[in-house]
Structure formats: structure tokens, C-alpha cells
Amino acid sequence: MRLVQFNLPDGSRHVGCVSADGDQLHILLGTDTVLELATAAVAEGRSIASVVEERNGGEKVDYDQLLREGRVLVPVDHPEPARFLITGTGLTHTGSAA
Secondary structure, three states: OOEEEEEOOOOOEEEEEEOOOOOEEEEEOOOOOHHHHHHHHHHHOOOHHHHHHHHEEEEEEEHHHHHHOOOEOOOOOOOOHHHOOOOOOOOOHHHHHO
């Protein structure tokens, strides 16, 4: 499952799940951010996948078009950027194991 945050031409923000063929995004109902989706899943004691399935409203948008128009957003963000930090080691799992 791949999730994408994006804006539509009208300025509305959404989260979509990439279709099996990778060409479309299935818009998730009532979901503006991946953070909100994850928070809802934790609060409900459910998997993100089950919440995604429940919120799939059937409406689709063209993924390539969103990319061409620069409407795809960062994978995850926070309303208070100063409180959000992502770090990494720069090593692959196999490199770390060695």
C-alpha cells in the first residue's frame, strides 16, 4: 500500500492510495493528511490498511497528472513543523547487519 498526500486544483488537500497499476490515486474520504490517518488508526486500535479500506470513496485522480502539475506533497508532515523530525543513518539494513 502506497499513500500520497496531494492538493487538487481547487486547493483542497487529500490523501490517496495508489491503485494496483500505479496510474490512479483512490481518494480517501475525510482524510487530509497521512498523520491524521495514522492517528485515527492508533486511536481506533486498527491497522492503517483497514482505515484506508474503510475510507476509500471510489473517486480516483490521475497520479501522473498530479505529478506533472506539482500537486504531490511530502509523504508525511505535521501542522507544527518544529515538532516533527525524521532522521536516518544512511545505511542499508544489510550494511548495518554486517
